Amino acid sequence: MAPRLDFSVLMGKESKRGGGTPVVVKMENPNYSLVEIDGPDAAFGPGDKSRGKNAKQVKWVLLLKAHRAVGCVAWLAGLFWALLGTIKKRLFFREGVTVATEKLGKGKLVLRVIRVFLVTSLVILGFEVAAYLKGWHYIEASAAAEYLHRIPMAAPNLLHMFYVAWLNFRADYIAPTIMGLSNFCVALFLVQSVDRLVLCLGCLWIKFRGIKPEIRGGDPFKSPDIEALDYKCPMVLVQIPMCNEREVYDQSISAVCQLDWPKDRILIQVLDDSSDEEIQWLIRGEVDKWRQKGVNIIYRHRLLRTGYKAGNLNSAMGCDYVKDYEFVAIFDADFQPNPDFLKLTVPHFKDNPELGLVQARWSFVNKDENLLTRLQNINLCFHFEVEQQVNGVFMNFFGFNGTAGVWRIKALEESGGWLERTTVEDMDIAVRAHLNGWKFIFLNDVKVLCELPESYEAYRKQQHRWHSGPMQLFRLCLPAIITSKIALWKKANLIFLFFLLRKLILPFYSFTLFCIILPLTMFVPEAELPLWVICYVPIVMSFMNIVPAPKSFPFIVPYLLFENTMSVTKFNAMVSGLFQLGSSYEWVVTKKAGRSSESDLLAAAERESKTSTVQPQLHRGSSESEIGQLSLLKEKAEAALKPKKKVNKLYRKELALAFLLLTASVRSLLSAQGVHFYFLLFQGVTFLLVGLDLIGEQMS
DSSP states (O other), X not given: OOOOOOHHHHTTOOOXXXXXXXXXXXXXXXXXXXXXXXXXXXXXXXXHHHHOOOHHHHHHHHHHHHHHHHHHXXXXXXXXXXXXXXXXXHHHSSSOXXXXXXXXXXXXXXXXXXXXXXXXXXXXXXXXXXXXXXTOTTOOHHHHHHHHHTSOTTSOXXXXXXXXXXXXXXXXXXXXXXXXXXXXXXHHHXXXXXXXXXXXXXXXXXXXXXXXXXXXXXXXXXXXXXXXXXXXXOOEEEEEEESSOTTTHHHHHHHHHTOOSOGGGEEEEEEEOOOOHHHHHHHHHHHHHHHTTTOOEEEEEOSSOOSHHHHHHHHHHXXXXXXXXXXXXXXXXXXXXXXXXXXXXXXXXXXXXXXXXXXXXXXXXXXXXXXXXXXXXXXXXXXXXXIXXXXXXXXXXXXXXXXXXXXXXXXXXXXXXXXXXXXXXXXXXXXXXXXXXXXXXXXXXXEEEXXXXXXXXXXXXXXXXXXXXXXXXXXXXXXXXXXXXXXXXXXXXXXXXXXXXXXXXXXXXXXXXXXXXXXXXXXXXXXXXXXXXXXXXXXXXXXXXXXXXXXXXXXXXXXXXXXXXXXXXXXXHHHHHHTTOTTTTOXXXXXXXXXXXXXXHHHHHXXXXXXXXXXXXXXTTXXXXXXXXXHHHHHHHHHHTSOOOOBOEEEHHHHXXXXXXXXXXXXXXXXXXXXXXXXXXXXXXXXXXXXXXXXXXXXX
């Protein structure tokens, strides 16, 4: 018969049960005590355990623990089921799913290396799990050898002998190699972190001292002599290069045509390289519309599209009338400058004959569109406000951004003009102009509205071009930098900081350290990375990157994981550009969505309402057939902009690295490495989401 238990014993008081008679106990000055129960046995002391436990108390404790466990399992199962449902919906219920591949066989080099590491890690993981189940985990090579000698020779354990041989080989050969490479990457990581820290300190100094580029002799547009204003305005050429920009061509043309500058001292060139005849007709119609409004604008179309954007700009600069102009402003097709852009930039050239470039900052109309655009905004805000502003103030040099800038035409001509030898013609002309002694100014307060790529496919192609081109340029410009007549410290800045540290070392160590070495250290515990390399320093660096965009602080963890994910694309582009592999010379126009800000839409509606009475006169000189053709093309353009079925892509390098990191996270469980496990798990999931094209908008 089970013994009766009385709760009064636990309270230190004895009481007798009455025959069903209720007893009321009044406690004066009660003193309560809370005890944390970690398990079913935690509520009982040693003496209580000997006397037995109360069945109801044990039952409630077990029920609470079971409820907590079931809730946790249900949450994980729901999350996993939602992820599987999303993958199934994207992959099996949509047509047009394609696999992103490299065009040339040499471009698959990185993918093959990742596959080798993945297969090797799976084999080692299986072997380690078998050793773990046999109780051989946490065995050092020397201890395992001593244990092996104690085994009777009549019945040797072949698996254990192989395990001991693996431990010896791992400790003697693999671990030193990994440690040497990891120490090298950590050193590069620290050097790059110091450079990032110095840039941030320079930015803080600029903010603290209120340093801004000043106009020599004062701003001419603030002069009280209004009648002499037109004579102070130099001749400015504005170029809008575009290629099949159906979504944004009208926005850029409309914004540029409304620049506040004397009409007889400005000429707008629309440089159309479109291969689609419908888009050509639409752009022609837009140009004709503004020309009939009195804007000095011309349309140019090349029959042979050679040299991509550089060839387009070089062809336009060869026109005879260009010699009459002193400056040239360049805007890509998705850029919308404010009307006062020229008044804020061109005056900086006055009384400053050494100045060759004035660069404005970009602002983004769709920075809050999705997670991908938010993460891009963090990177670009740091690039403009920290990198380019600090280099502009202290070095008078930075890489031209290819758009939203004003060049002195003399500086372009003396530097050799636009060259078609790389896919970063903007950086190419900036480096050559710097070697010729020209100075640059960056205006952080002058912002030009533009658009960020909203799909991972478009962003990936853009980053590939931005990271393969600098390596091409470095190979070509290195002899010219060494033999140039600029100061020695400027040569060192170009070679070691501008090219090597910020263009080559950054993607190299990020990919090698966090995507290759860190997973391998899980299988080679002798080469474990310190915790500060994995956790503390990356978080501090990410924190400094987000400082220029304070509203993005909630995205610091996704930003860190996504930057490591993008290191694969950047490293592959860097290798292809440095060694001329794969598609390093391929130029792909970044896909645009044609976003406009709310203020732009209101302004456009106001302009349309003001010009509605004049609109019938715009095409008075055109024939009815031309008007009908333009209206038909506009209807087709509007139909083309309607939502289409999305196309999903699978990115094999990202998927292979996802499985490698997840495999390493499983191996870290055997070694009880908590921080390593969580980092590898979340990083592997990030690679999986990106590899399945589950971030950003899908391409139409």
